Amino acid sequence: xxxxAQGDFESSKPLSDPPSPVIRAExxxxxxxxxxxxxxxxxxxxxxxxxVRDGNHSEPREHTGSDDADPDLEELFxxxxxxELRLANEFIRELQEASxxxxxxxxxxxxxxxxxxxPTAPFTLENQPDMRLAFDLFLASLKxxxxxxxxxxxxxLRRHPEDKLPSYDQMKKILVEITGVGSIVHPMCKNxxxxxxxxxxxxxHCPKCGEPKHCPISGNYQQxxxxxxxxxxxxxxWHDPQSARRFEYRRSKTCEIINKLCxxxxxxxxxxxxxxxxxxxxxxxxxxxxxxxxxxxFSIDGAQLYTHKASDCWIxxxxxxxxxxxxxxxxxxxxxxxxxxxxxxxxxxxSFLFPGLYHLAALxxxxxxxxxxxxxxxxxxxxxxxxxxxxxxxxxxxSGLVGHHGKFGCCLYCPIPGRHKPNGSHYYPxxxxxxxxxxxxxxxxxxxxxxxxxxxxxxxxxxxxxxxxPNDTQYKKRRxxxxxxxxxxxxxxxxxxxxxxxxxxxxxxxHLATFNxxxxxxxxxxxxxxxx
Amino acid sequence: xxVSAATPYLPGSFDRPPRNIAEKIxxxxxxxxxxxxxxGLAPALLFGMLPEPYYSHFCKLVRAMRIIQQYHIxxxxxILADGLLRSFAYEFxxxxxxxxxxxxxxxxxxxxxxxxxxxxxxxxGPPICSSQWTMERTIGNLGEEIRQPSNPYANLSQRGxxxxxxxxLIAMVPDLNxxxxxxxxxxxxxDLTGGYVxxxxxxxxxxxxxxxxxxxxxxxxxxxxxxxxFGKDWPLKIVRWARLRLPNGQVARSRWKEALKPINKIxxxxxxxxxxxxx
Numbered sequence: 001x002x003x004x005a006q007g008d009f010e011s012s013k014p015l016s017d018p019p020s021p022v023i024r025a026e027x028x029x030x031x032x033x034x035x036x037x038x039x040x041x042x043x044x045x046x047x048x049x050x051x052v053r054d055g056n057h058s059e060p061r062e063h064t065g066s067d068d069a070d071p072d073l074e075e076l077f078x079x080x081x082x083x084e085l086r087l088a089n090e091f092i093r094e095l096q097e098a099s100x101x102x103x104x105x106x107x108x109x110x111x112x113x114x115x116x117x118x119p120t121a122p123f124t125l126e127n128q129p130d131m132r133l134a135f136d137l138f139l140a141s142l143k144x145x146x147x148x149x150x151x152x153x154x155x156x157l158r159r160h161p162e163d164k165l166p167s168y169d170q171m172k173k174i175l176v177e178i179t180g181v182g183s184i185v186h187p188m189c190k191n192x193x194x195x196x197x198x199x200x201x202x203x204x205h206c207p208k209c210g211e212p213k214h215c216p217i218s219g220n221y222q223q224x225x226x227x228x229x230x231x232x233x234x235x236x237x238w239h240d241p242q243s244a245r246r247f248e249y250r251r252s253k254t255c256e257i258i259n260k261l262c263x264x265x266x267x268x269x270x271x272x273x274x275x276x277x278x279x280x281x282x283x284x285x286x287x288x289x290x291x292x293x294x295x296x297x298f299s300i301d302g303a304q305l306y307t308h309k310a311s312d313c314w315i316x317x318x319x320x321x322x323x324x325x326x327x328x329x330x331x332x333x334x335x336x337x338x339x340x341x342x343x344x345x346x347x348x349x350x351s352f353l354f355p356g357l358y359h360l361a362a363l364x365x366x367x368x369x370x371x372x373x374x375x376x377x378x379x380x381x382x383x384x385x386x387x388x389x390x391x392x393x394x395x396x397x398x399s400g401l402v403g404h405h406g407k408f409g410c411c412l413y414c415p416i417p418g419r420h421k422p423n424g425s426h427y428y429p430x431x432x433x434x435x436x437x438x439x440x441x442x443x444x445x446x447x448x449x450x451x452x453x454x455x456x457x458x459x460x461x462x463x464x465x466x467x468x469x470p471n472d473t474q475y476k477k478r479r480x481x482x483x484x485x486x487x488x489x490x491x492x493x494x495x496x497x498x499x500x501x502x503x504x505x506x507x508x509x510x511h512l513a514t515f516n517x518x519x520x521x522x523x524x525x526x527x528x529x530x531x532x
Numbered sequence: 533x534x535v536s537a538a539t540p541y542l543p544g545s546f547d548r549p550p551r552n553i554a555e556k557i558x559x560x561x562x563x564x565x566x567x568x569x570x571x572g573l574a575p576a577l578l579f580g581m582l583p584e585p586y587y588s589h590f591c592k593l594v595r596a597m598r599i600i601q602q603y604h605i606x607x608x609x610x611i612l613a614d615g616l617l618r619s620f621a622y623e624f625x626x627x628x629x630x631x632x633x634x635x636x637x638x639x640x641x642x643x644x645x646x647x648x649x650x651x652x653x654x655x656x657g658p659p660i661c662s663s664q665w666t667m668e669r670t671i672g673n674l675g676e677e678i679r680q681p682s683n684p685y686a687n688l689s690q691r692g693x694x695x696x697x698x699x700x701l702i703a704m705v706p707d708l709n710x711x712x713x714x715x716x717x718x719x720x721x722x723d724l725t726g727g728y729v730x731x732x733x734x735x736x737x738x739x740x741x742x743x744x745x746x747x748x749x750x751x752x753x754x755x756x757x758x759x760x761x762f763g764k765d766w767p768l769k770i771v772r773w774a775r776l777r778l779p780n781g782q783v784a785r786s787r788w789k790e791a792l793k794p795i796n797k798i799x800x801x802x803x804x805x806x807x808x809x810x811x
Contacts, residue, residue: 123704135701135708142698145679172694179700183693226689228696236700243703271605274657297662303671305684313685315692317670325603329666331673332699332709336692341685387662392641404641411641412648421636430639431622434631449622452647454655507645507652509659510668513597514566516642521570521590522557524628525582529638 073491076460079468082475088400088486089467090199091350095492098361104198105362106184106355107229114180115363118235120371120378123178130164131174138171180232184355187213187221192312192344195225195351198358208347227338227355230318230383231363234294235370237320244374249324250275251291254284274321274386279499288496289384292370295321296360298337298388300353300398302345312342314349314394316356321386349397350489357489360385364497385498388490389506392516399505400488407442408483413502414454417442459502463487549799563668571597589627592620593646600649605658614650621646727779733789734773741767 073096077089094104100112107115125132133156141148146168153165166174176182188195193208204213215222238244253275261268261281268276274295275281283289300316318335319328327333340352360383367380388398395411396403403409405426407418418427419434419442431447462482469475479485491501498504523529550565550573561569575594578587596616599609621643625631629638649659656662674695680687702709717723722730741749746767774789785801 125705125708135705139698139702139708142694143677175694175697175701179697179704181693181697181700183689183696225685226693228693233696233700237703239704240706242706267607268654269607271607271610271653271658272603274661277654277656279655280657299664299667301664301667301671303675305675305678305688311684313688315667315671315674315688317667319666325661329669331670331695332702334666334670335699336670336674336695339685339689339692341689387656389662389664389667391664409641410644410648412652414648416644419636421633424637426637428636428639429641429644430625430629430636432625432629432631434633434636437633449618449625449647454648454651503655506656506662507648507659508662508664509601509649510563510663510665512642512645512649513601514563514570516640516645517593518561518566518570520638520640520642521593524638525586 076464076467077487081468081470082472085467085469085475085486087199087348088350088489091354091489092487092492094198095354095357095361095489096494098358098365098492100362100366102358102362104201104355104358106186106227106359111180111182111229111232115231115235116369118180118369118371119239120376122241122373123239133163134165134171137165138168179236181228181236182232183226183228184359185224185226186355188223188225188341188352189213190222192223192340192342193347195340195346195348195354197351197354200351223341225338225340225352227359228336229356229359230296230335230337231359231368233335234320234368234381234383238370238372241374244372246324246327247294247322250295250322254291257281258284273325279503280386283384283499290382292379293382293384294368295384295386297321297386300388300390300394302394305342310343312345314340314342314346314352316353353489357493361493361497364494382497385490385493385504387499387506388504389508391508391511395505395508396485398488398490399502400484400486401502401505402479402483402485406483407480411505411507412454413456413459413483414452415458416447416452417444419443456500456503459484563665567601570594571601585623585627589620589623592616592623596620596646596649600653600658601660603658603660605653610650610653617646617649721777722773727777729777730773731775731777731783732773733775735771738769738771741770743767745770 073092077093080086080089099105100107100115105112125135134153137149137152137156141152149168149171153167156163157165186195186197189206189209190211191206191209193206193211194200196203196213200207205211206213211222213221238247253273257268257276258281271277274297280289280295289295297319298316299319300314302312302314305311305313316337318337320333320335321328323333338352338356340346340349346352364383364385367382369378370381371378389395390398392404392411399411399413401408401411401413404411405428407420407427408415409418409427409429410416416429416431418429419437419439420427422439427442431449433443433446437443463484466475466478466482466484467487469478488501490498490504550569551561553561553569571594575591578590582590593616596613599605599613600617605613624643625639629635652659674688674691677691678684678687717729718731720732720734724730750762750766772786772788774786776784776786778784783801787802790800790802
């Protein structure tokens with residue numbers, strides 16, 4: 001790029017058509033996808049523009065009684081009037097009721113039996129040379145087409161007709177038999193509005209667009225999506241001594257950290273992993289995470305499958321934090337959790353995440369039976385859902401907080417309010433107060449950059465206030481002031497098996513350090529910064 | 533220009549080198565390119581180009597980000613990064629936004645997020661451990677497996693299920709893993725132990741060191757070891773090797789073979805930082 005001359009910093013002159021870098025379809029600073037609540041940017045000033053004076057000014061009252069750290073959700077939900085919020089509450093309630101035998105579990109008796117009584121003998125292919133050959137072939141042709149496997153198989157059979165090599169389809173069945181890993185299929189709206197799961201299971205038509213669930217001619221589901229239950233995969237990962245020993249990383253690291261803390265007067269000299277963070281250590285301290293448990297990270301993102309065609313597809317994965325950082329982010333250890341077909345964005349993400357989270361919550365409550373092949377021991381493990389990560393817009397749909405243009409737009413739910421322009425509806429977190437600036441609600445004095453502290457304790461008080469909105473007008477107003485759009489589905493996960501809301505939502509360094517900051521600084525240097 | 537001209541000096545193990553930013557800024561500059569550009573090349577390329585105080589201001593961000601994106605962050609570095617990020621955010625408001633009502637939109641959430649970066653490390657560890665790189669990579673390697681454009685979603689779900697099953701199977705029968713053959717050394721390689729492996733090409737015959745080479749080696753050995761006596765077979769006979777695999781998996785090349793190629797055909801990989809750890 002050309003070196004910016006001094007004058008280039010005068011970015012106040014409007015540029016006719018400022019080139020806004022299109023990084024990819026899911027640019028984090030793109031429009032907020034929370035379309036399910038008709039407004040593109042919930043929590044920004046458009047909310048109050050829609051407001052009709054109703055004189056019903058109220059403030060959230062500090063709730064006395066139950067402890068906010070472990071709130072009684074039923075009590076929280078009881079005054080909810082608006083249907084969108086009630087639906088969100090329903091999903092959370094169903095999730096709280098989760099059990100492996102439950103209505104939404106989707107597992108047959110065989111799969112259930114596998115989860116509760118996994119095989120306790122090592123699996124080996126040593127005495128099955130044909131099977132071994134078949135698997136070698138299958139894995140070697142994994143990235144190629146089915147034809148490659150079939151052709152190679154036919155060639156071998158021509159030379160050695162006595163070999164028993166299964167066909168490709170038989171191989172897929174054998175894979176399920178050996179690993180116990182399958183998928184649960186659920187119907188969804190053809191336009192990706194909702195999935196017919198949880199409280200929506202019995203509907204025959206999409207509540208958003210009215211499309212029927214079944215195809216009127218064939219009677220099949222119009223569109224379906226797959227969820228891979230995590231339980232059997234985790235069991236398989238313990239099913240070999242070498243693989244089982246990978247789980248020891250977290251145990252030995254945790255011991256190492258605790259010893260270090262003891263010898264170093266409670267200070268951590270170097271942060272090397274999630275386990276060095278205070279949130280993890282506190283949960284180890286209070287017994288929520290034991291050495292038998294497994295710590296998981298959830299991550300979701302939308303992907304455009306083809307560059308020039310609407311082909312949105314949302315994918316979520318599980319990362320097993322028990323493995324060492326050198327291994328856990330690698331292809332062979334990252335576990336796909338579910339796929340949400342497009343081509344449009346899912347309007348109600350909760351309904352698509354529900355089957356996967358239901359399975360997780362059920363396992364968290366009941367405990368997952370594991371056979372540790374390394375030491376031949378069967379035990380119950382609880383799955384601790386440590387972090388949920390996503391890029392900016394996807395994170396807003398996960399956490400149920402307002403998007404980045406909201407008055408309280410910080411994705412970590414920090415209590416710093418933004419400011420908006422006289423005619424703009426978007427809030428920006430400028431800490432210094434502009435000169436000659438009077439604006440109702442956001443002309444607070446300068447805030448310090450050097451003393452911001454984090455607190456999450458106001459979340460439940462604010463959520464209670466939001467849920468109790470008597471009408472849409474009040475809801476929009478409260479949404480603006482509270483910075484919450486809806487209760488997040490992760491409220492349904494057992495509180496002792498997660499970091500708690502909103503602490504379990506991480507921020508994403510990748511998008512921040514690359515796209516977001518470059519998109520901020522470079523246009524300023526080049527005098528091409530976008531004007532509202 | 534300068535950005536793409538730097539390509540030959542970035543080793544191949546650094547993945548895609550940043551393309552010319554002046555031409556490509558609008559055509560999908562990738563995250564990795566931004567990373568190398570913003571925090572690697574820009575501080576050098578913009579020196580003398582970006583006037584003060586903007587340059588120094590930018591350098592604060594670079595220093596802090598170089599710390600915060602590490603897998604290992606020491607407490608003292610973290611405190612340093614926290615201070616730098618906060619003062620970067622403060623000075624950003626002073627330098628760019630200047631308390632001007634019409635510039636409030638300069639202060640994006642991405643600027644605010646910097647204030648939390650360091651304290652989040654103490655809460656949930658280094659941010660790289662919970663970054664979206666994994667997710668993006670998974671989308672990439674699942675996406676490229678799609679074989680059926682007529683119904684990509686169903687095909688993708690099938691590939692995802694297959695990934696789960698194969699990962700489970702390989703965990704249960706580790707020696708099925710086809711990529712495990714990587715650990716075998718290529719033909720003619722020499723394992724030096726400790727994670728170092730010499731890789732071919734290799735001189736066919738050994739030859740006596742030149743006078744200058746022998747002096748240089750002697751000086752080096754004397755400065756790093758207490759060894760002062762050299763036997764009477766000094767100067768030694770030597771054999772040149774083209775490449776050395778490092779314990780971190782990267783491959784360093786020697787000047788011997790690298791110098792034979794034109795500069796625009798290679799990605800120089802002979803500048804290696806060696807750290808000695810004494811315990």
